[in-house]
Amino acid sequence: MSAQNLGPRLEAIRESLGLSVIEAxxxxxxxxxxxxxxxxxxxxxxxxxxxxxxxxxxxxxxxKLLGKDEIEPTYSFLWRNPxxxxxxxxIESTLFNLCxxxxxxxxxxxxxxxxxxLEVSIDDIKTNNSINSLANKYKDLFGLGNRPAFTLEKVLxxxxxxxxxxxxxxxxxxxxxxxxxLGGAIVINSNEAPWRCxxxxxxELFHLVTWAAISPKDLTDQSFFEEIERKADRFASxxxxxxxxxxxxxxxxxxxxxxxxxxxxxxxxxxxxxxxKALLYRLAYLHLTDWETADKIAKDENLRDLSxxxxxxxxxxxxxxxxxxxxxxxxxxxxLISRGKFAxxxxxxxxxxxxxxxxxxxxxxxxxxxxxMAS
Amino acid sequence: MRLWLLDADVTIDFLSIDVLDKLVRNHxxxxxSSVINExxxxxxxxxxxxxxxxxxxxxxxxxEELSSSSLDQLISNLPPIFLDTLHPGELESLGILLEQKxxxxxxxxxxxxxxxxxxxxxxxxxxxxxxxxxxxxxxPGLKTRHTKSYxxxxxxxxxxxxxxxxxxx
Numbered sequence: 180m181s182a183q184n185l186g187p188r189l190e191a192i193r194e195s196l197g198l199s200v201i202e203a204x205x206x207x208x209x210x211x212x213x214x215x216x217x218x219x220x221x222x223x224x225x226x227x228x229x230x231x232x233x234x235x236x237x238x239x240x241x242x243k244l245l246g247k248d249e250i251e252p253t254y255s256f257l258w259r260n261p262x263x264x265x266x267x268x269x270i271e272s273t274l275f276n277l278c279x280x281x282x283x284x285x286x287x288x289x290x291x292x293x294x295x296x297l298e299v300s301i302d303d304i305k306t307n308n309s310i311n312s313l314a315n316k317y318k319d320l321f322g323l324g325n326r327p328a329f330t331l332e333k334v335l336x337x338x339x340x341x342x343x344x345x346x347x348x349x350x351x352x353x354x355x356x357x358x359x360x361l362g363g364a365i366v367i368n369s370n371e372a373p374w375r376c377x378x379x380x381x382x383e384l385f386h387l388v389t390w391a392a393i394s395p396k397d398l399t400d401q402s403f404f405e406e407i408e409r410k411a412d413r414f415a416s417x418x419x420x421x422x423x424x425x426x427x428x429x430x431x432x433x434x435x436x437x438x439x440x441x442x443x444x445x446x447x448x449x450x451x452x453x454x455x456k457a458l459l460y461r462l463a464y465l466h467l468t469d470w471e472t473a474d475k476i477a478k479d480e481n482l483r484d485l486s487x488x489x490x491x492x493x494x495x496x497x498x499x500x501x502x503x504x505x506x507x508x509x510x511x512x513x514x515l516i517s518r519g520k521f522a523x524x525x526x527x528x529x530x531x532x533x534x535x536x537x538x539x540x541x542x543x544x545x546x547x548x549x550x551x552m553a554s
Numbered sequence: 555m556r557l558w559l560l561d562a563d564v565t566i567d568f569l570s571i572d573v574l575d576k577l578v579r580n581h582x583x584x585x586x587s588s589v590i591n592e593x594x595x596x597x598x599x600x601x602x603x604x605x606x607x608x609x610x611x612x613x614x615x616x617x618e619e620l621s622s623s624s625l626d627q628l629i630s631n632l633p634p635i636f637l638d639t640l641h642p643g644e645l646e647s648l649g650i651l652l653e654q655k656x657x658x659x660x661x662x663x664x665x666x667x668x669x670x671x672x673x674x675x676x677x678x679x680x681x682x683x684x685x686x687x688x689x690x691x692x693x694p695g696l697k698t699r700h701t702k703s704y705x706x707x708x709x710x711x712x713x714x715x716x717x718x719x720x721x722x723x
Contacts, residue, residue, distance in 0.1 A: 227622045227649045228588040231642025241645075242637040245629060283638055510639075514664030514708055518563050519592065519641025530566050530595040530602065 186221035191250045192237050193219075197268050206236045238272035240279060254358050256366075257386050257395040259379075259408070260351040274346060274354070274366055277503075280524055281342045282361045284506035287515040292340030296363070301392045304410055314417030317388070325424045328377040328452030331384075335365075336502040341387065343380070345369035345498045355383040357390040373493045374454045381415035413464070419453050420461040429467060441479070445486045449493075455486050508536055559584045559620070559650060561661040562592040562643050564682050567700065569596035569605065573691045578616040580689060584657060585612070586650055587621040588643035622649030631673050639665055651675050660685045662699040668712035676713065681705035 193203050200219075204212040207229075217223040225233070234241045254275050262270050285292075297320065304310050318327055321334045335341040341363045348354075348368040355365045365383040367376050386393075389407075398404040428450065432443045448455040456477040463473040476482060507524055510516040511532075522529045558581055560568070565585065568574040577583060585593075593607040611617040628649050629637070637645070644666045651659050652673060659679050661667055670679045682700035686692040698704055 224623050225625060227625055227628070227646040228586070228642060230625060231588060240638045241642070242634045245637065246634070287639070514668060514711065516639045517641050517644050517663045517665040519643050519663070520639055520665070523641055528595050529562055529592055530597050
């Protein structure tokens with residue numbers, strides 16, 4: 180691509196990100212903004228080392244920078260507690276870039292996802308009962324078992340091709356997206372507690388499955404958005420705390436000691452991979468307690484302290500995008516991406532590659548071929 | 555005297571096994587700008603050591619810095635997927651190889667080795683094992699990625715991919 184063609188493209192990408200020439204020049208490390216002006220005007224060639232900086236600062240791949248595809252974003256994220264408008268464009272570009280890399284790994288490894296998520300219409304989520312049925316349907320379809328929080332992530336990624344990314348966001352934030360080429364993606368705040376991550380995943384799944392029926396554009400109306408959020412919460416609660424299993428656990432404890440204590444609530448919450456608060460509201464949904472009592476206990480400081488103490492071990496490891504990392508390692512092992520690219524995508528120093536792979540219990544070498552008999 | 559262009563992983567691994575200093579004394583060594591910026595740490599056993607490669611090796615004249623403006627040549631010869639699967643340092647090294655015909659590229663990365671045939675550079679690449687052997691610096695216990703067989707195997711894959719246009723699909 181000639182400097183005359185590349186310049187205007189770089190200018191358009193910069194503008195789509197809302198970056199000024201001065202700000203972009205600073206981030207690109209140019210001594211003066213005139214350098215960038217000249218590049219954009221096609222008066223100066225771009226070195227190979229510089230194109231890499233552009234890709235980093237403009238949050239897109241080199242092939243996209245040099246390509247002919249549309250520059251304007253072809254995606255739209257649906258946010259809970261979205262970032263401020265200014266960083267939002269950058270965060271969304273970064274997240275979309277990660278989804279593209281995820282997709283690239285899948286393509287390089289020839290992974291084909293044949294299962295699709297159920298089509299859900301607006302009628303399927305009209306009433307509380309219909310949402311309960313929908314959650315049950317998904318629990319069965321996904322084969323999530325009796326403790327869905329511990330299997331949902333893997334099933335969504337491996338069987339349904341949903342890209343799950345853990346990324347540091349604002350407190351209470353999460354996002355999802357459905358893209359015509361890349362498929363569905365869910366972004367979970369990696370700063371949240373593990374049980375909160377589980378809940379957010381189920382909540383965002385609701386938005387994915389209803390994407391065709393309720394698009395982000397429909398949700399610009401605040402009251403409609405709040406109504407849909409309540410439905411998504413209900414769906415998450417039903418999915419992660421199956422009625423029969425929930426009742427069984429409560430009954431077991433009541434039978435043995437005649438009453439339920441705060442520590443029992445925390446134990447059951449740990450067992451299901453949800454927060455004690457989520458469990459309490461679920462108990463109210465199941466009419467095992469009334470809403471007022473559930474709400475009062477959920478806000479009880481003793482419960483919060485007890486939960487914090489009992490679950491401190493769960494905080495030890497930060498959630499990471501395991502499947503994303505595993506695909507990256509497989510691509511590296513097969514020589515489909517370079518070591519440098521691997522380190523860049525994973526966000527580690529090159530000298531750490533060998534240790535990183537070993538820590539994951541994997542190896543870089545492919546090993547010899549094993550013959551498998553077809554039955 | 556051969557003129558060697560080193561990739562980042564080879565540079566880091568040579569620092570780890572203590573052969574870089576001896577190599578730069580006896581040979582003319584080059585590095586791509588993006589590669590120089592990539593060499594920040596190396597490991598010796600379990601210890602991670604920080605290094606200011608630019609200051610210690612480039613500014614002191616032990617290693618010469620090169621940069622490439624062969625973007626057009628790279629784009630027109632490499633299948634687009636390589637632009638996303640190789641690191642900018644590796645792309646720049648390939649660009650330099652296209653411009654500076656006397657250089658030999660020492661590389662231990664499978665994906666980069668596989669890109670060489672697409673640019674008709676198969677004869678201009680070498681593995682660390684051969685480079686060290688030819689310099690009398692060969693040490694036992696090199697990693698698999700530095701061996702002649704690893705390099706050859708990946709070069710063959712690259713040649714096959716080129717013939718069957720596999721990377722274009």
